[in-house]
Amino acid sequence: MNFDDTPQEAEFRSTARKWIDANAPKKYEAELSKSSLGRIRLEKEEIVDVGKAWQKKKADGGWACLHWPKEYGGRGATPIEKVIWQQEEGVYGKLTQPFQIGEGMCGPTVMAFGSEAHKRHYLPKLASGEHIWCQLFSEPAGGSDVAGLRTRAEKNGDNWIVNGQKIWTSGAHYSDYGLLITRTDPNVPKHKGLTMFFLDMKSKGVEVRPIKQANGMQEFNEVYFTDVVIPDHQRLGAVGDGWNVSLTTLMNERMSIGSRLATGFPEMFEFCSSLMTEDGLAIDDPATRSRLASWAVKASGLKYTSYRAISSLSKGERPGPENSIGKLVSGTMLQDIASYAMDLQGAAGELAGADEEMARGQFQQMLLSAPSMRIAGGTDEILRNIIAERVLGLPGDIRVDKDVPFNKIPTKGRV
Amino acid sequence: MNFDFSDEQKQMRDAARKFLAEKCPPKAVRAVLDGKASYDKELWKGLAEMGFLGVAIPEAFGGAGAGHLELCVIAEEIGRALAPVPFSSTVYLAAEALLLAGSEAQKRKWLPKIASGEAIGTLALFEGKGNPSPKAIKLQASGGTLNGVKKPVPDGAVADFAIVAARTGSSGRDSDISLFLVDLKAGGVEVKSLTNIDPTRGQAELTFKNAKAEPLGTAGEGWGLLTQVLDRAAVLLAFEQVGGSDRALEMGRDYALDRIAFGRPIGSFQAVKHMLADMYVSATLARSNCYYGAWALSTNAAELPEAAASARISATQAFQHCSKNNIQVHGGMGFTWEFDCHMYYRRANATALSLGSLSYWEDQLIDRMRQKNAA
Numbered sequence: 001m002n003f004d005d006t007p008q009e010a011e012f013r014s015t016a017r018k019w020i021d022a023n024a025p026k027k028y029e030a031e032l033s034k035s036s037l038g039r040i041r042l043e044k045e046e047i048v049d050v051g052k053a054w055q056k057k058k059a060d061g062g063w064a065c066l067h068w069p070k071e072y073g074g075r076g077a078t079p080i081e082k083v084i085w086q087q088e089e090g091v092y093g094k095l096t097q098p099f100q101i102g103e104g105m106c107g108p109t110v111m112a113f114g115s116e117a118h119k120r121h122y123l124p125k126l127a128s129g130e131h132i133w134c135q136l137f138s139e140p141a142g143g144s145d146v147a148g149l150r151t152r153a154e155k156n157g158d159n160w161i162v163n164g165q166k167i168w169t170s171g172a173h174y175s176d177y178g179l180l181i182t183r184t185d186p187n188v189p190k191h192k193g194l195t196m197f198f199l200d201m202k203s204k205g206v207e208v209r210p211i212k213q214a215n216g217m218q219e220f221n222e223v224y225f226t227d228v229v230i231p232d233h234q235r236l237g238a239v240g241d242g243w244n245v246s247l248t249t250l251m252n253e254r255m256s257i258g259s260r261l262a263t264g265f266p267e268m269f270e271f272c273s274s275l276m277t278e279d280g281l282a283i284d285d286p287a288t289r290s291r292l293a294s295w296a297v298k299a300s301g302l303k304y305t306s307y308r309a310i311s312s313l314s315k316g317e318r319p320g321p322e323n324s325i326g327k328l329v330s331g332t333m334l335q336d337i338a339s340y341a342m343d344l345q346g347a348a349g350e351l352a353g354a355d356e357e358m359a360r361g362q363f364q365q366m367l368l369s370a371p372s373m374r375i376a377g378g379t380d381e382i383l384r385n386i387i388a389e390r391v392l393g394l395p396g397d398i399r400v401d402k403d404v405p406f407n408k409i410p411t412k413g414r415v
Numbered sequence: 416m417n418f419d420f421s422d423e424q425k426q427m428r429d430a431a432r433k434f435l436a437e438k439c440p441p442k443a444v445r446a447v448l449d450g451k452a453s454y455d456k457e458l459w460k461g462l463a464e465m466g467f468l469g470v471a472i473p474e475a476f477g478g479a480g481a482g483h484l485e486l487c488v489i490a491e492e493i494g495r496a497l498a499p500v501p502f503s504s505t506v507y508l509a510a511e512a513l514l515l516a517g518s519e520a521q522k523r524k525w526l527p528k529i530a531s532g533e534a535i536g537t538l539a540l541f542e543g544k545g546n547p548s549p550k551a552i553k554l555q556a557s558g559g560t561l562n563g564v565k566k567p568v569p570d571g572a573v574a575d576f577a578i579v580a581a582r583t584g585s586s587g588r589d590s591d592i593s594l595f596l597v598d599l600k601a602g603g604v605e606v607k608s609l610t611n612i613d614p615t616r617g618q619a620e621l622t623f624k625n626a627k628a629e630p631l632g633t634a635g636e637g638w639g640l641l642t643q644v645l646d647r648a649a650v651l652l653a654f655e656q657v658g659g660s661d662r663a664l665e666m667g668r669d670y671a672l673d674r675i676a677f678g679r680p681i682g683s684f685q686a687v688k689h690m691l692a693d694m695y696v697s698a699t700l701a702r703s704n705c706y707y708g709a710w711a712l713s714t715n716a717a718e719l720p721e722a723a724a725s726a727r728i729s730a731t732q733a734f735q736h737c738s739k740n741n742i743q744v745h746g747g748m749g750f751t752w753e754f755d756c757h758m759y760y761r762r763a764n765a766t767a768l769s770l771g772s773l774s775y776w777e778d779q780l781i782d783r784m785r786q787k788n789a790a
Contacts, residue, residue, distance in 0.1 A: 001484060001710045003416050273785065283781065286774070293777035296784065297729040301700030304707045307418040314416055322703070325696045381685070387695055388688035392668050395683040 003307075005084075009314065012081050016063070016088045023057055024092050025050065032091040048132070048174050051095040055129025065103050065127040072111065072119055073127030080313040098171055102126045102133035106179040109249045110198065113236035122177070122198075134175035134201070136166040136223060137246065141411070143168075144382050146181075147190045147243060148401075148409070151225060153182035153197065160184075160197065160235070162205075162228040168376070172208045172221040175201050179249065180230075181242050186407040193406055194242030199230045215368035261330040264337035264366055265299040268292065271341055271359055282344050291340060298329055321391040328383045331373035338367035418706060420488060427481075428488035434465055435496035441755045447499035447615045448758065453573050453608075454617065459500045460532050468506060469530025472514070477527030483647075483713040487654045487705070494655025495662045497762055499615040501535045501570035503655065503769070507648035508569070509536025512578040512594065515647075516632030516640050521596060525576060537574040539565035539597075539621055540641065546775035547645060549592050549638045554623065556581035556595060560603070561623040569769060571619030572608040574599055578644075579628065580637055592637035595628035603627060613765035615758065645770055646723035650708035653723075653730035656766055657705050660698040660730070663737040663759045667691055667744040674746075687744060694737045701726075701733035721787060724780035731767045731776070738763035 005013055028050060031042055042050060058064040059073060067082045068074025077085070086093055096103075107126050111119060125131040142149035151164025162182055172178070178201050185193035201208070205228035210218040237245040272292060275282040282288050306326070309319035341363035342349035348356070352364035374380045388394040401409045420428070438461050446452055462468050471486040472478025479485075486506070493502050510529050513522055513536075528534035542565055545551045554563025561581055568577065577597050584591035597604065603626030611618040632640050668691055671682030681687050708726030711719040738759040742749035749756040767773055 001418060001420065001706070001713065003418065003710075005416065009416075269784070269788075273788070283785065286778075289781045290774060290777045293724075293728055293780045294732070296780060297704055297725045297732070298700060300707065300725050301703045301729055304418065304703035305699060307416060308703060308706065311416050311418040315419075322699050325699055329696060329700070381689070384689040384692035385685065387692040388682075391695060392664075392688075392691055394668065394671060394688050394691065395680055397685065398679070398683065 006314065009080060009084060013084050013088060016085050019061055019063065020088055020090075020092070023061065025054055025095075028095070029091060032094050047095065048098050051098050052129045054092060054095045055099055059124075059128035064129070065107065068107065068111070068123070068127060072107075073124035078313075078316075080310065083310050083313060098132055098174065099126075099129055101135050101170060102131075105135050105249045106133040106177070106198070109179055109196070109236060109245060112248050113196070113245055114198075115233070118233075126177075131176040132171060132174055133177045133179065133198075134169050134172045135249065136169055136172075136178045136180040137249075138168040139165060140167050144379055146246070147194065149181060149183060149194070151180075151182045152186075153184050153195060153230070155184075155232075156229075158232050160230045160232060162197075162199075162225045162230060164225050166223040166225075167211070167220075169208075169221045169223050170219065172201065172223050173210060177201060178223075179236075181246055183406065184239055184242075187405050188240070189403055190401060190406045190409065191243040192240055194246070195239050196236040196242040196245040197230050197234050198236060199228065199234060203228050203230070205229075214371065215365070217369075261302070261326050262334065263295070263299045263302065263330045264334045264363075265295050267362060267366075268295065268337045268341055271363070272344070275344060275358070277344070288340075288344070295333060295337060298333055302326055302329055321387070324383065324387055324391065327373070327377060328380055328387075331370065331380065334366055334373055335370035338363045338370055342367060418710070420484060420709075424484055424488050427485055428492060430465070431467065431489045431492035432495070434461070435492050435498060439496045439498050441497075441758070444497045444499050444615055444755075444758055450614065454501055454570070455499045458498060462498075462500065462502070463530065463532025466530075468502075468532055469526070471506075472510060472526050472530050476522050477530040479530075483651075484709055486651060487709040487712070490651045490654035491658035494658030494762075497615060497659065497662075497758055501537070501573055501616075503616070503648070503652055503766075504537040504570040504574065505529055505535050507651040508538035508644060509574075509576070509578055511647045512538060512631065512640065512644045515643055516594060516636075517596075518631075521629070521631065525596075528575075534575045535570060535573050537568055537570050537577050538644065539568045539571065539577045539579045541565065541567055546771040547641065549589050552580050552582050552592055554579065554581045556583050556593060556628060559628060560625045561595060561597065561628045562625060564620065564622050566620035567609055567611065567618035568621050570617050571621050572606050572617050577621065578631055579623070580641055581628070583634055583637075589638040590635040592641070593634045594631040594637040594640055596631045597623070597626055597628045601627060611765065613761040615762065616765060616769075642720075646720055647712060649723040649727040649770055649776070650705070650712045650719075652766060652770060653701070653705045653708060653726040656730035656734040656763070657698065657702050659759055659762055659766075660694075660701060660733040660737040663734070663741040663756075663763075664691065664694045664698055666756065666759070667694065667737075667741040670745050681744070690740050690744065694740050697733040697736045701729040704729040721780065721783045724776050724783060727770070727776045728773065728780060731773050734759075734763040735767055 055064060062075050065073055066075035066077040066085055070076050107123055110122060126133055137146055139149045153160040153162045178199055180197045180199055182195055183193050184195040205226040207224040209222045211220045211222055212218055272283040272288055305322050309323045312319040345358050352361045354361050389396055438458050443455055447455060466479045467489050469478030470481045470489060471483050474480035513525055525534060542551055542553055576599055579595045579597050580592055581595055582591055583593040603624055605622040607620045609618045609620055671687050672680055674681045705726045708722045711722035742756045742760060745756050748754050
């Protein structure tokens with residue numbers, strides 16, 4: 001049991017570190033180090049522009065999408081090398097946010113189901129950041145039940161005509177391409193009538209509208225499709241096989257080992273260590289200490305759980321299911337920490353201004369944003385189902401709509 | 416990075432699991448639970464023969480000289496099987512104290528006997544209510560004899576010797592405390608078994624009346640030594656707790672798969688699935704914290720105090736959580752004497768207190784994190 005690199009890993013780390021040291025956009029380092037939660041913002045420039053420049057530089061140096069094959073713009077690196085790269089990239093990794101969906105989900109799906117010509121054309125541009133991709137899965141009627149989606153694609157000669165609406169699409173407003181799942185046959189059970197495509201987001205009939213969220217920010221979009229034409233050669237997988245194709249995409253989403261999720265604990269520990277109450281420092285209060293300790297062991301437990309996964313990668317093994325707990329634990333933690341940090345501030349805890357001296361509104365912002373952490377990328381309830389079914393081997397839910405043709409499934413509750 | 420046990424250590428874990436499955440089935444635990452024996456003597460002998468009692472004791476003192484990582488994997492199996500033997504008191508407390516502070520002669524006398532299963536040892540620290548604290552130690556040492564009462568003392572009724580924390584000064588400082596080694600069979604000690612929530616791990620009251628004692632370690636350094644012993648024991652006991660957590664989770668999972676209600680296995684209801692998923696989360700977090708504790712223990716790292724407190728808290732929470740929800744998954748049957756659920760519930764809640772309570776360790780963790788941040 002040790003934390004040391006193997007000789008090959010150490011060599012890779014040293015090469016990566018040298019390259020980053022010589023090439024990273026250091027003028028943003030301080031700014032990037034500060035923002036710990038949610039979307040990253042830069043004072044004077046758009047994160048997408050700065051990110052694109054960094055991504056391009058990495059691609060030119062052979063450091064973009066490094067676990068991808070070289071012919072598609074990657075480096076052919078091993079999974080552990082990718083983790084080492086992420087560790088070394090450090091705060092500059094935050095600049096890759098606009099490309100993560102493309103690299104983590106859309107790219108692997110194209111790689112698995114696209115034609116060779118498509119792969120050679122699209123993947124290197126995705127890897128170099130020239131093209132940004134988004135993922136068009138969720139719909140107003142299909143969130144956790146994503147197979148309940150209603151966006152229609154109808155065949156018309158060599159093309160498909162798409163009509164419908166997607167929602168919660170991150171980055172749609174700056175994306176060049178999208179991975180789109182549609183319903184092509186409503187007369188068969190819901191999982192069987194789906195087909196996957198990719199499309200140019202500048203296609204005629206695509207309209208992107210930002211969503212104003214509960215926390216007041218605008219990070220997601222609705223995307224409307226009105227008679228959008230997609231050529232049949234942009235289909236990924238067979239007609240009616242879209243559900244299986246989407247499983248590839250989602251499986252890749254959950255493989256994000258080494259990317260640490262924010263828990264709010266470091267901020268909370270610092271806050272409690274400096275907050276002077278009428279009875280002394282907050283951290284000297286027994287009730288506060290008890291809560292802090294429970295959060296501390298959750299945060300360290302998550303950290304060492306990811307170390308265990310990294311160790312499996314290092315040995316060339318597939319990591320076990322332990323890593324599925326990350327988002328489930330950290331989402332609730334963020335919410336609880338924010339709430340207690342505000343409790344410690346008393347009546348002033350409701351003040352959210354960045355000029356408030358106590359914590360500059362950071363916990364208030366955390367509280368307002370935390371609900372999305374428990375919903376996006378799989379709700380807490382879906383994640384518990386996944387653990388129960390895939391890790392513990394408990395039976396799947398009884399699905400009353402499983403064998404019913406999609407167009408016969410009830411669409412209204414309370415009738 | 417290799418944040419995992421080696422293949423050899425995993426093989427040792429498998430060997431321990433196999434051995435305990437055979438020699439320590441629930442029936443054996445129940446024999447002690449029902450008061451038919453004070454501990455499982457056959458099992459104790461078997462553990463000695465397997466080399467498990469002395470796995471972390473150097474070969475020069477009759478042990479296997481393997482190390483603390485090996486002891487961690489065995490501790491996990493001891494906890495999973497609820498082994499009704501004085502393992503934690505003898506191996507985590509007495510042997511660790513001897514290894515840390517014992518003289519050559521003391522080590523020569525006692526460590527080989529621990530490894531061979533001939534001697535049971537314990538640590539006599541507590542004096543009634545409260546958590547580990549120098550102020551709570553009133554038992555007096557003077558002129559090589561001890562006077563006072565210790566309770567609860569783990570496995571005190573079956574122990575052959577005890578490491579005793581005693582007061583040797585009255586300055587109000589930590590240096591008032593010194594450690595002593597007492598041969599409990601040499602007279603001067605009255606032993607009384609106490610009723611406790613987990614009869615498979617006995618507790619006793621020891622009354623010292625002019626009991627002969629020899630110093631263990633340097634006089635006045637007892638408190639510092641105790642803190643180290645408790646940290647080391649915290650990691651090892653945390654592995655027992657993780658083993659117990661995993662077993663309680665498996666029992667709940669298995670029952671949820673077998674038990675039919677409302678025409679379906681109860682494990683198909685989300686209320687039950689989610690309860691079990693949350694147990695898995697607790698057990699996983701605890702295991703990962705324990706691995707860090709194991710690393711710190713085995714390398715004598717400066718991080719040990721913080722790592723030990725984290726492992727202890729996380730594993731205590733996990734075992735309490737898993738054992739109580741295992742009963743809940745079982746419903747009414749879980750509340751019968753006949754089903755094994757309560758044995759895990761008892762062990763979880765007893766071990767949660769045995770080295771100091773959860774709130775004590777929470778306090779310790781925060782203090783230690785602050786010290787680290789200040790440094």
